[in-house]
Amino acid sequence: xxxxxxxxxxxxxxxxxxxxxxxxxxxxxxxxxxxxxxxxxxxxxxxxxxxxxxxxxxxxxxxxxxxxxxxxxxxxxxxxxxxxxxxxxxxxxxxxxxxxxxxxxxxxxxxxxxxxxxxxxxxxxxxxxxxxxxxxxxxxxxxxxxxxxxxxxxxxxxxxxxxxxxxxxxxxxxxxxxxxxxxxxxxxxxxxxxxxxxxxxxxxxxxxxxxxxxxxxxxxxxxxxxxxxxxxxxx
Amino acid sequence: xxxxxxxxxxxxxxxxxxxxxxxxxxxxxxxxxxxxxxxxxxxxxxxxxxxxxxxxxxxxxxxxxxxxxxxxxxxxxxxxxxxxxxxxxxxxxxxxxxxxxxxxxxxxxxxxxxxxxxxxxxxxxxxxxxxxxxxxxxxxxxxxxxxxxxxxxxxxxxxxxxxxxxxxxxxxxxxxxxxxxxxxxxxxxxxxxxxxxxxxxxxxxxxxxxxxxxxxxxxxxxxxxxxxxxxxxxx
DNA sequence: CGATCATTTGAGTCTGCTCAACTAGCGTGG
DNA sequence: CCACGCTAGTTGAGCAGACTCAAATGATCG
Numbered sequence: 376x377x378x379x380x381x382x383x384x385x386x387x388x389x390x391x392x393x394x395x396x397x398x399x400x401x402x403x404x405x406x407x408x409x410x411x412x413x414x415x416x417x418x419x420x421x422x423x424x425x426x427x428x429x430x431x432x433x434x435x436x437x438x439x440x441x442x443x444x445x446x447x448x449x450x451x452x453x454x455x456x457x458x459x460x461x462x463x464x465x466x467x468x469x470x471x472x473x474x475x476x477x478x479x480x481x482x483x484x485x486x487x488x489x490x491x492x493x494x495x496x497x498x499x500x501x502x503x504x505x506x507x508x509x510x511x512x513x514x515x516x517x518x519x520x521x522x523x524x525x526x527x528x529x530x531x532x533x534x535x536x537x538x539x540x541x542x543x544x545x546x547x548x549x550x551x552x553x554x555x556x557x558x559x560x561x562x563x564x565x566x567x568x569x570x571x572x573x574x575x576x577x578x579x580x581x582x583x584x585x586x587x588x589x590x591x592x593x594x595x596x597x598x599x600x601x602x603x604x605x606x607x608x609x610x
Numbered sequence: 611x612x613x614x615x616x617x618x619x620x621x622x623x624x625x626x627x628x629x630x631x632x633x634x635x636x637x638x639x640x641x642x643x644x645x646x647x648x649x650x651x652x653x654x655x656x657x658x659x660x661x662x663x664x665x666x667x668x669x670x671x672x673x674x675x676x677x678x679x680x681x682x683x684x685x686x687x688x689x690x691x692x693x694x695x696x697x698x699x700x701x702x703x704x705x706x707x708x709x710x711x712x713x714x715x716x717x718x719x720x721x722x723x724x725x726x727x728x729x730x731x732x733x734x735x736x737x738x739x740x741x742x743x744x745x746x747x748x749x750x751x752x753x754x755x756x757x758x759x760x761x762x763x764x765x766x767x768x769x770x771x772x773x774x775x776x777x778x779x780x781x782x783x784x785x786x787x788x789x790x791x792x793x794x795x796x797x798x799x800x801x802x803x804x805x806x807x808x809x810x811x812x813x814x815x816x817x818x819x820x821x822x823x824x825x826x827x828x829x830x831x832x833x834x835x836x837x838x839x840x841x842x843x844x845x
Numbered sequence: 846c847g848a849t850c851a852t853t854t855g856a857g858t859c860t861g862c863t864c865a866a867c868t869a870g871c872g873t874g875g
Numbered sequence: 876c877c878a879c880g881c882t883a884g885t886t887g888a889g890c891a892g893a894c895t896c897a898a899a900t901g902a903t904c905g
Binding site: 560561562572573576577580593 | 851852853854
C-alpha cells in the first residue's frame, strides 16, 4: 500500500490496422472485414511506473494488451501482505477474466513506462463470436497465462532464494539476452519470489559480489547468463 | 518416479445426453442438435489410484472431464523432484493445452478411484466452432484453471507449513464440509505444499495432537474447520 | 537542508531441511 | 505359518537458510 493510483493518460483511439506489433497482439490475425466489427473505440494508454491498469475486485469492462513495458499482477493476501503472481510484457493480455464475467482477479500495476491498448469486452466478445481466428488467439492467451502461472510456481516459488533469484533474472533476460534487465525495487523482488525484502536485498548483494550480475544503475542489471544458469540448476 | 503406469480400463462410449453430472461438465449446455456434431466416440474411463491419464510431453489428442475422484497434475523439475501444481475434481477438465496444439504440460495421475470421460480434441474443436455455448464453457474452464493456479501459489505456497497445511485441508473440505478429506500420502502432501515430506509428516502429527484433524484411517481425515480456519489466517 | 523513503547490514531466533534410525503394515516365498 | 524385504510413515539431532527486529546508510525531492 505504498503508492496512490495515478490515472493513465488517454492517448486516443488506436489504429489496429496499422499496429506496429500486430503480429504479437490479440488482434494479430484479424482480416480486413473483421475490423468493421469493432464498434467501440480502442484506446491507447500510457502509464507511468506505479500507475494501475485496474484494481482487484473491480467489475471490469475491458481487457488490455500490453504494447511495451512491464506490468505486475498483484494479489493481496488476507493478512495485508502482497504477492506478485505474474508479470506481463509486450504482447501479453491482462484481464482475461472479464471475458467470463468475473471481476478483475488482481491489481495490475505498471513497473515501468507502459503502453497498452484498452479493448472493450464487448468488442472482443463480438469478434470472438464472429471470427474463429480471434477465438483461437484468445485461447492461446489463456494458455500463456496458465503456463506462466505454473512456471511461476515451480521456478520462482521453489528452492532457495539464490536459485529463485537466478531463475528470475534468466526469465527476464530470456527474450533479449543482451539488454539489461530492469527491476523495480527490492520490495517487489521479494513479492515475486515469495521471500522477505531483506533476503532479496542480501541475495542481490551477494550476486553482485560474485559478479553474477552488475547493477549499472539502480534496478538496472547486466547479467552473466551462463553463470546464473549454473546457480539456477545446481547450487 | 515411484509407480509404473497402469493403463486405464476403457469402459465404453459415454452417453453425453443422459450424463448424470451434465450440468457440471464441459458439454453441460449443449442442445439436441449439437450432439450430432460429435463424430468420434467419447469414451468413459475408470482409473485405479496411481494410474495416469496422460504424461507430460505427450502429444495429446484428447481432453478429459473428471466425473469423480481426484487427479493430481504433477510437474517434474529439472533436478528430479516433483511438484503438484493443481488438483482436479469432479467437473474439472484436464489437458486444455491440447486445444492450442501443445503437448501435455503435466502428468495427470489419479489419487483415488477416478472416473473420467475422454473427449477427442477434434470433437471439442468442432463443437467450439459451431456452438457459442461450448465456446463460453471452454473459456470458463480456462478461467477456473488459472484461478486455481493463482490460489495455489498464494495460499498453498506462502507462509509457514502449518498455515499451508491448514489451508489445504480447508480447500479440500470446502465443497463437502461433512465428508472426511481423503489424501494420498505424506509425499504428495509435501509436493503440494512445497515442503519436505518429513515436515509434512511432523505437521500432520502436530495437527492430530492439537485435535485440528483426526485420522480415522490412513489418509482419511476428519477436520475441525473453524479451528483450521484460525490457523490458516493467524498462526 | 531536512524529511522521507529505499536499501543495506547486523544480530539473534526459529522454521524447515538433511541425514539417519526406527517402526508399522503388507505381501511374497520358503 | 513365519521370516524376509519392501514401502510408508514417524521421530530425532544438528544445521542452515530465511525471518524479524533494529539500526545505519544513502538517495531524492521539496
